[in-house]
Amino acid sequence: MSVTVDEKIIQAVLKSVKDGRLSCTVARKLAGDLGVTPGEIGEACNQLKIKIHSCELGCFK
Numbered sequence: 001m002s003v004t005v006d007e008k009i010i011q012a013v014l015k016s017v018k019d020g021r022l023s024c025t026v027a028r029k030l031a032g033d034l035g036v037t038p039g040e041i042g043e044a045c046n047q048l049k050i051k052i053h054s055c056e057l058g059c060f061k
Contacts, residue, residue, distance in 0.1 A: 005044045009034060013044045024055040 012034060016026050022045060031038045045052055 003043050005040065005047060006036075009036060009040055009044045010048065013041065013048060013050065017048075017050055020049075021051045021053050024052055027052050 009030075012030050013022065016022055016030060027041045027045070028038055031041045034041075042052065044050075
């Protein structure tokens with residue numbers, strides 16, 4: 001089952017990606033800035049096939 005991710009989240013993630021990856025720190029900051037959960041950022045990354053690296057807290061799968 002695929003969850004629909006808001007386009008503003010998708011665009012913010014795409015703007016923050018470097019070399020097809022997003023750091024945990026940046027992902028958590030995006031979540032805070034956008035007022036969404038880290039899980040929503042993680043879902044956007046999953047749909048876009050973007051890897052989250054340097055995970056600090058285990059927030060992302």
